[in-house]
Amino acid sequence: MAPSADGYRTAPTNAGPDIPWWKEPTKDQWYAFIAAWLGWTLDAFDFTVFLLIMHPIAETFHVSMTAVTFVFTITLWMRLIGATTSGWVGDRMGRKAPLMIAILGYSLCNFAAGLSPTFLFLFCARAALGLFMGAEWPAGAALAMETWPQRSRGLMAGVLQGSWGLGFLLSFAIYGLFFNEIGWRGMLLVGVLPAFAVLYVRFFVKEPEVWVQNRNIQRTQKREVRAPLFSIFKRGMILNTLNCCWFMASGFVLYYSINVLFVTHLQVDLKLSPAAIGEIGVPANLIVFLASLSWGWVADRYGRKVAQILPALIAIPLAPLYLLTGNFTLIWWAFVIQGAFGSGGFASQAPSYLSERFPTEVRATAAGFCYHQGAVWGGLTAPILAYLATTLHYGYVIPMLVGTIGAALSFALAIALGPETRGKELVADVVIA
DSSP states (O other): OOOOTTSEEEOOTTOOOSSOGGGSSOHHHHHHHHHHHHHHHHHHHHHHGGGGSHHHHHHHHTOOHHHHHHHHHHHHHHHHHHHHHHHHHHHHHOSHHHHHHHHHHHHHHHHHHHTOSSHHHHHHHHHHHHHHHHHHHHHHHHHHHHHSOGGGHHHHHHHHHHHHHHHHHHHHHHHHHHHHHHHHHHHHHGGGGGGGHHHHHHHHOOOOHHHHHHHHHHHHTTOOOSOHHHHTTSTTTHHHHHHHHHHHHHHHHHHHHHHTTHHHHHHHTSOOOHHHHHHHHHHHHHHHHHHHHHHHHHHHHHOHHHHHHHHHHHHHHHHHHHHSOOOHHHHHHHHHHHTTTTTTGGGTTHHHHHHHTSOGGGHHHHHHHHHHHHHHHHHHHHHHHHIIIIISOOOSHHHHHHHHHHHHHHHHHHHHTSOOOTTEEEOOOOOOO
């Protein structure tokens, strides 16, 4: 089959080998996917642990909650720089090196944050962590999606993206079980452990064949793409890029409207203990992971768009159920169910959808930039919500509710206006040069 203008071939949606999908990948393909999975899951733990300890940090350093939320903001903003740099390195030099650097970097930065003598030191350590966090996603997503067979790419994208919930679950579990003993510093110090995953990537993972072939074609035909970030804003691709930026920005605002100050709301407004908060957060994030698998199956069966639009819309009526009540049981059920929709389900196809919308020679750069410019907008969510809640005295509930509804509608509209990419086969052909 000849490649299309955007650099991938269309595979028949009813085609596929007679063997079960899980037997189709080779050993090397499994190794690559596990590497990306480890990087993303451990990345999630090192980042989300901060969301559970913002109030204790504010008390330790005698600063306002708005000031602490700016630590969260700078972490997300720095992700864009890290992602763009990592994407360029990944497109030019391979997916493995930036992935290893990212994992080692965010692990050491979290450890340093746990030793912070001052609030400024903590701010700087978490800012540096953002660089390496951003670097992980484009390298890991490109590695996993380029390596994995087309037939089950949507499902495995759900496994990969949904594993953010496993990292958040681990944060909640450690918080609920050990916070009273180890405090917020101990929770950050634990974040150095992911560094050992670098050894696995170094010795077991190979570069994706499609990337290797693409680089060879670029060199032999003298068509090297030396500035992939500028290429995705060229005529013929800019509208695609802007649409991806739109839905990712909306997605980040949606996720953090739900999650960034929810624990603070439970701590400050409802006076819940760490154990009670962990009792909500652990199952909610387990559902994030399991639901992402389910939406991944939907994406492979019915399309990428429906698997993203439906959960975003269902998130809207769920939000009032856990925000406009003080009943623990109702909060537990509604927030846990929200894990299947607004906390994770809508984002399950980010790795596959972004990978399928850009050609190989700019894939890591494009996916990293579009994904993490969304983090810039997501980074504004926490201080804006905190300002409305504390300075303007709206409380935490109403700002979170408005943010959730508005972002969910924006996300659904952006996806609806984008193309369907189900059945696209990633190929090595050079499209931009």
